[in-house]
Amino acid sequence: MPQDISITEYLKSYTHLPLIDVRSPDEFEKGHIPQAINIPLFSNDERAHVGTVYKQQSQEEAIKLGYEYVTPKLQWFIDESLQAAPDKNIIIHCWRGGMRSHAFAQHLKDNGFNEVFVIEKGYKSYRHEALNNFEKGTLNLLGGYTGSGKTHILHKIEDLGHQVLDLEGLASHKGSAFGNIGMDKQPTTEQFENNIYWQWRQFDFSQPIWIEDESPNIGDVNIPMHLFHKMRDSELFFIEISKEERARLLVDEYALGDKEKLANGINRISKRLGNDIAKKAHQLLDEDNFYEVAILTLGYYDKYYKRGVDKREAKQIHIIPLHKIDFTNNAETLIEYTKQHV
Numbered sequence: 001m002p003q004d005i006s007i008t009e010y011l012k013s014y015t016h017l018p019l020i021d022v023r024s025p026d027e028f029e030k031g032h033i034p035q036a037i038n039i040p041l042f043s044n045d046e047r048a049h050v051g052t053v054y055k056q057q058s059q060e061e062a063i064k065l066g067y068e069y070v071t072p073k074l075q076w077f078i079d080e081s082l083q084a085a086p087d088k089n090i091i092i093h094c095w096r097g098g099m100r101s102h103a104f105a106q107h108l109k110d111n112g113f114n115e116v117f118v119i120e121k122g123y124k125s126y127r128h129e130a131l132n133n134f135e136k137g138t139l140n141l142l143g144g145y146t147g148s149g150k151t152h153i154l155h156k157i158e159d160l161g162h163q164v165l166d167l168e169g170l171a172s173h174k175g176s177a178f179g180n181i182g183m184d185k186q187p188t189t190e191q192f193e194n195n196i197y198w199q200w201r202q203f204d205f206s207q208p209i210w211i212e213d214e215s216p217n218i219g220d221v222n223i224p225m226h227l228f229h230k231m232r233d234s235e236l237f238f239i240e241i242s243k244e245e246r247a248r249l250l251v252d253e254y255a256l257g258d259k260e261k262l263a264n265g266i267n268r269i270s271k272r273l274g275n276d277i278a279k280k281a282h283q284l285l286d287e288d289n290f291y292e293v294a295i296l297t298l299g300y301y302d303k304y305y306k307r308g309v310d311k312r313e314a315k316q317i318h319i320i321p322l323h324k325i326d327f328t329n330n331a332e333t334l335i336e337y338t339k340q341h342v
Contacts, residue, residue: 002092002105002116007125010091011201014117018085020092022104023123027095033126034198036093041100042069063099070103078111089115090099095124107136120243127190127241130168130197134226137205139234140338143213143309146176146301147237149325150212156331157210164204165211173219176301180219180263181254191210192221193223200227208338214307229257235342236312240321248292249325255290266297273300 005014021028021036024047027039033174042050046069054062081090090113094100097120109116119125139289142150151168158164168174171192180186187195203209213236214226223231254262261287270278277296309317319339322330 001119002102004097004120005091005117005184006120007129010117010119011129014091017089017091017115017117018083019105020081021092021123022092022100030188031123031127031194032091034121034165037078039084039104041073041077041104042066043096051281068122074107077107081108081113082084083326086148087111087141088113091117091119093119095122096124096290099202104263104276118278120241128198129201130277131224132146132226133197134200134230135223137203138208140208140342141213141231141232141236142210142212142239142334143236144239144241145243145246146298146324148241149242149249149327149330150239152327153239153334154210156327157335158181158334160331162335163207163209165199165203167196167212167214167223170199171218173221173222173249175214176216176265178254178262181258181261181265186219193224196224196227198280206341213308232312235316235318236309237318237320238329239334239336240319241325243295243298245325247291247298250294250298251290253281254294255288259285262293266293269297269300272298272304278332280323 019033019036021032021038022041023032023038024040024042024044025038026044027047028036028040032038044147050062050066050069053065058277082088084090084272087225090108092101092105092108094104097118101118101122105116105118144150151166151174154164156167158166171185173180174183185201186192211231213231214223214228216223263282266273266278266281266285273281273296281293281296284290284296318337318341320334322333
């Protein structure tokens with residue numbers, strides 16, 4: 001018989017085993033446990049059909065239809081599972097640890113698999129963990145105006161042996177109207193949340209976790225509410241770097257990108273820039289004067305970010321002047337500052 005395990009047991013002791021998600025491809029694409037492999041019991045259309053029969057006829061008829069869809073795939077299930085777990089030790093889950101996962105697990109057990117586990121309450125139990133478990137740990141919140149190189153600094157802090165949660169990396173977006181330039185397609189919000197928690201659960205909560213100050217959303221994805229509230233309650237280490245230095249960094253990061261995407265970014269903030277400034281920014285972009293485009297847009301972003309900082313309690317904010325864009329030196333300065341002031 002397959003053995004049931006809780007999501008806590010899986011995360012603590014079983015993540016080394018292959019994890020099979022038997023939900024439909026659409027369910028998997030929307031969000032899944034990191035490391036999971038999708039071997040769907042039903043296709044998207046088959047799942048929809050079974051659901052319709054369940055609602056309009058009966059559970060018995062839905063189960064009967066399900067068997068009709070599944071039976072021709074039985075050998076395929078074994079072949080795919082063997083490819084994922086050649087040693088025949090495996091973990092299965094569906095949405096809530098019900099019929100789909102248990103039927104799949106029993107089929108593998110009946111056909112020579114050794115240890116077969118089923119996650120109790122399925123993917124739903126991981127979602128509960130991913131949305132709610134941010135109580136532990138202390139955050140070092142890194143703030144600074146656009147173009148300060150915060151993400152680069154975080155990477156250097158990580159290279160120096162400290163814990164970092166790179167939200168923009170996980171979101172595949174840099175956070176501004178230009179944030180999708182040079183980045184891969186964003187995950188769904190659900191998958192973003194899943195990926196955050198997968199990393200979060202591995203931190204040593206006796207040590208601080210460095211994280212960049214963000215709005216509630218990064219591009220099209222949202223930060224889990226409990227994590228965002230924790231960020232807002234954390235001390236902010238705000239780095240001050242001149243607008244000119246920051247503009248030069250933005251030129252380095254964006255000037256070789258798609259000019260059409262840069263133009264679209266200007267359009268997205270044109271109302272907040274003001275029509276005259278937006279028009280001027282487009283003219284400068286046409287002239288390849290990327291530096292002056294950066295200077296103009298920073299005028300908006302600096303005001304926007306300052307409004308957010310001004311809402312914080314003064315005692316939460318540490319202002320750290322930095323002379324230039326030097327990621328390694330600035331990371332070392334921040335680490336030393338926290339040692340002396342926290």
